[in-house]
Amino acid sequence: MPELPEVETTVRDLNKKVLSRTFIDVWTDFEKMLRLRLSFAKGYGRTQQGFGGQAKNFKKFKKELRGKKIQKIWRRGKNIIFELSQSYSLLIHQKLTGHLLYGTWKKEDGIWKSKTSGLLEEKVNTYIHLLFTLDNGQMLALSDLRKFAKAELWKTEELKNSEEIKNLGPEPLSKDFTFEKFKEVLKKKKGKIKQILMYQTVIAGIGNIYSDEILFEAQIHPFRKIPKLSETELKKIYQAMRKILKKAIELKGSSITDFRDIKGKRGSFDKIIKVYRKEGKKCSRCGTIIKRAKIGGRSAHFCPKCQIL
DNA sequence: ACTAGCCCCTGGGAGC
DNA sequence: TGCTCCCAGGGGCTAG
Numbered sequence: 001m002p003e004l005p006e007v008e009t010t011v012r013d014l015n016k017k018v019l020s021r022t023f024i025d026v027w028t029d030f031e032k033m034l035r036l037r038l039s040f041a042k043g044y045g046r047t048q049q050g051f052g053g054q055a056k057n058f059k060k061f062k063k064e065l066r067g068k069k070i071q072k073i074w075r076r077g078k079n080i081i082f083e084l085s086q087s088y089s090l091l092i093h094q095k096l097t098g099h100l101l102y103g104t105w106k107k108e109d110g111i112w113k114s115k116t117s118g119l120l121e122e123k124v125n126t127y128i129h130l131l132f133t134l135d136n137g138q139m140l141a142l143s144d145l146r147k148f149a150k151a152e153l154w155k156t157e158e159l160k161n162s163e164e165i166k167n168l169g170p171e172p173l174s175k176d177f178t179f180e181k182f183k184e185v186l187k188k189k190k191g192k193i194k195q196i197l198m199y200q201t202v203i204a205g206i207g208n209i210y211s212d213e214i215l216f217e218a219q220i221h222p223f224r225k226i227p228k229l230s231e232t233e234l235k236k237i238y239q240a241m242r243k244i245l246k247k248a249i250e251l252k253g254s255s256i257t258d259f260r261d262i263k264g265k266r267g268s269f270d271k272i273i274k275v276y277r278k279e280g281k282k283c284s285r286c287g288t289i290i291k292r293a294k295i296g297g298r299s300a301h302f303c304p305k306c307q308i309l
Numbered sequence: 310a311c312t313a314g315c316c317c318c319t320g321g322g323a324g325c
Numbered sequence: 326t327g328c329t330c331c332c333a334g335g336g337g338c339t340a341g
Contacts, residue, residue, distance in 0.1 A: 096334050146318045
């Protein structure tokens with residue numbers, strides 16, 4: 001699933017490929033993943049959830065997006081933000097199984113077939129639910145097996161001031177995010193360390209894979225409660241977080257589930273994954289069998305010997 | 310203001 | 326072989 005390193009990989013690739021391109025057309029077979037969140041648009045006024053509502057009218061979404069030029073592409077947490085001309089922004093969250101792909105496709109027998117050579121083996125094309133045509137004749141596709149991903153059109157200022165962006169915690173790799181800051185944000189919470197690391201309002205961008213890997217690296221049990229962690233242990237977690245995330249970006253993310261870069265290529269961090277989905281396998285450090293346990297409806301993977309409760 | 314738990318989805322694996 | 330059941334998993338939302 002795309003977490004910070006995967007999203008960062010995607011954003012870097014997008015900057016090389018689609019910066020300065022203009023959206024010409026949009027296609028979807030799943031309108032639910034699109035939302036118009038323009039406060040001024042008729043029929044999309046403020047609701048109890050904030051601005052907007054589901055883009056029941058796909059035509060409207062298409063009309064607003066057409067002709068907008070991509071001026072900047074950046075990441076905040078696991079969100080991809082395309083800043084467009086006329087102060088519009090397109091927000092894409094890939095959620096569990098979404099990934100953006102760049103190339104050309106043609107629909108044959110109801111299935112999108114890739115026309116880009118050497119690209120996209122496998123089934124990713126079957127799961128294309130959103131397709132943007134660009135002014136250079138190329139396309140940007142959102143492939144998403146589980147259809148949880150979303151694409152939202154905003155006015156840039158409103159997006160930047162939105163609850164969902166403003167409430168995100170600090171970027172774990174930013175220069176300002178020192179150990180002192182890390183302690184400060186964690187100390188506000190009392191829960192189990194793994195859950196808190198994945199809490200987007202505490203720190204933005206870490207999900208199940210990297211929280212498991214960070215805690216293995218730091219030799220901290222995922223169920224440890226924040227207030228019980230010593231200064232030394234917190235430092236270990238902080239250092240492991242920076243190390244693991246940087247390494248994962250360097251390796252262009254993990255493809256343990258189905259992440260691909262925008263050319264459909266796998267990342268290679270999964271080759272060095274130590275615990276995530278390694279239940280029943282031997283710990284690379286001590287040989288003990290890796291365990292899996294439920295935490296807040298999610299599974300945590302850890303070495304019961306190296307990571308003492 | 311908090312948080313636990315449901316819900317959105319679909320492929321894959323288990324059980325029969 | 327083929328059916329049914331169950332599960333993963335980020336985050337929005339709701340009920341408590």
